[in-house]
Amino acid sequence: MSVAENLREVLTELPPRVRLVAVSKFHPNEAIEEAYNAGQRIFGESKVQEMTAKHESLPKDIEWHFIGHLQTNKIKYMAPYVAMIHGIDSYKLLVEVNKQAAKVERTIKCLLQLHIAQEETKFGFSAEECREMLSAGTWKELKNVQICGLMGMASNTDDVEQIDREFCSLNSLFKELKATYFSHSDTFCELSMGMSHDYPQAIAEESTLVRIGSKIFGERDYNI
Secondary structure (H helix, E strand, O other): OOHHHHHHHHHHOOOOOOEEEEEOOOOOHHHHHHHHHOOOOEEEEOOHHHHHHHHHHOOOOOEEEEOOOOOHHHHHHHOOOOOEEEEEOOHHHHHHHHHHHHHOOOOEEEEEEEOOOOOOOOOOEOHHHHHHHHHHOHHHHOOOEEEEEEEEOOOOOOOHHHHHHHHHHHHHHHHHHHHHHOOOOOOOOEEEOOOOOOHHHHHHOOOOEEEEOHHHHOOOOOOO
């Protein structure tokens, strides 16, 4: 099936409360344009250089979400246009995003990344580290970032029950942090979890953003 047909199939499975981040990393502009022409506006990239090149050459109403592991020295390149950063995994990173956003007079939406998987290769705060960072309160002084919720990646496993437990744990932490630190905020409302292989489970655990790539675009071409 075509990109447009794949996209429509995925969208029919999403409840109204769930937004699709079409993960376009390592896919050419032509594939993104096909999804764009079919109505998709939110795209996810994991390399700042690649995302910036696509931002410069594709329609300006695309909402670019950065979903990869972020290095502090790359933030300045995407600060002028990025809509949301999904992978804030340290307070230091949040401070640098705030600094670069201030330089371009923007407020950048950010999600705190939690390490919920049983894999050391994945990044993120532990639940306790996240609580400690929020409890310290200094993040409230950062006026050019907006903490909008949490992001997490489940283990890459066929164990459905394990994936369910990991998503459930992130949903529980989201509700705890919202009640404790963001009870008067309407903006702490996003739970980004679920990818091509596990997004139905993520939706069952109240995900609001699903990051789907290969199910829409097919296997990635790493040579572009």
